[in-house]
Amino acid sequence: MAHYLIFLGSTRTTTPPSPARLGERVAKACERLLSSLPHTTAEIIDPLALSLQAPFKPHFAYAQADAPDDLAELADKIAAADGYVMVSPEYNHSMSPALSHLLNHFGASLFAFKPSAIVTYSMGQWGGVRAAVAMRAFLSELGCLPVSAMIHIPRAQEALNLDGHFGQEQERWESYFGRTFGQLMWWAEAASNYKSQIDPTKVSPAFKTAPSQRNAPGSESS
Numbered sequence: 559m560a561h562y563l564i565f566l567g568s569t570r571t572t573t574p575p576s577p578a579r580l581g582e583r584v585a586k587a588c589e590r591l592l593s594s595l596p597h598t599t600a601e602i603i604d605p606l607a608l609s610l611q612a613p614f615k616p617h618f619a620y621a622q623a624d625a626p627d628d629l630a631e632l633a634d635k636i637a638a639a640d641g642y643v644m645v646s647p648e649y650n651h652s653m654s655p656a657l658s659h660l661l662n663h664f665g666a667s668l669f670a671f672k673p674s675a676i677v678t679y680s681m682g683q684w685g686g687v688r689a690a691v692a693m694r695a696f697l698s699e700l701g702c703l704p705v706s707a708m709i710h711i712p713r714a715q716e717a718l719n720l721d722g723h724f725g726q727e728q729e730r731w732e733s734y735f736g737r738t739f740g741q742l743m744w745w746a747e748a749a750s751n752y753k754s755q756i757d758p759t760k761v762s763p764a765f766k767t768a769p770s771q772r773n774a775p776g777s778e779s780s
């Protein structure tokens with residue numbers, strides 16, 4: 559059985575623009591379609607259900623036993639999941655700040671060596687493609703490499719009902735989602751199988767103390 563986390567990249571409960579939090583129906587569609595596949599379970603991670611602290615303090619900045627319960631629980635879920643679906647609206651031609659803020663709470667080692675799928679949407683005609691391009695770099699840095707097929711939903715308010723079902727052309731939409739989810743599942747299964755032969759942290763140990771651990775030799779300032 560493979561388990562996927564679907565990160566819902568919106569906390570926008572106010573209008574305009576209306577409707578608010580269009581991302582809920584996109585995440586529901588992903589959950590419905592992934593869960594309908596054999597040996598697959600999926601769960602939506604909703605940033606509104608978490609009490610993210612201000613000022614920003616990521617999970618890895620707490621002493622191990624001191625992290626708030628909801629952050630600690632989500633860290634465990636991220637570590638245990640087989641792959642991720644990242645659902646983002648496009649805000650100012652960029653990925654959702656709610657999604658990047660949520661993901662920034664967790665170290666890359668929790669996501670690494672597992673695949674992700676990029677799902678973007680908008681109320682307009684472009685479906686969030688400009689946000690999606692930048693998400694590739696972000697997710698690669700987390701180590702959950704995005705699969706090549708992406709899902710973009712233009713006019714998501716018309717394409718999807720509140721419960722995550724498609725208003726029209728259901729078969730075409732499901733086949734469009736299915737291509738990306740097929741790639742996600744293939745890579746997730748491959749990574750999981752290979753992990754049982756070779757522990758990835760042995761060939762590439764996690765950097766956990768400082769960003770400078772990534773530096774090339776000779777690049778340290780004197």
Ligand SMILES: Cc1cc2nc3c(=O)[nH]c(=O)nc-3n(C[C@H](O)[C@H](O)[C@H](O)COP(=O)(O)O)c2cc1C
Pocket residue numbers: 567568569570575577578579580581582647648649650651652679680681682683684685686
């Ligand atoms: C601050 C802000 C910036 C936006 N920028 C874009 C944009 O660059 N491109 C676009 O297609 N839609 C843009 N939109 C429209 C969003 O795609 C639309 O409001 C969508 O419903 C947002 O997702 P959400 O309702 O889940 O938060 C923007 C909306 C907001 C609130």
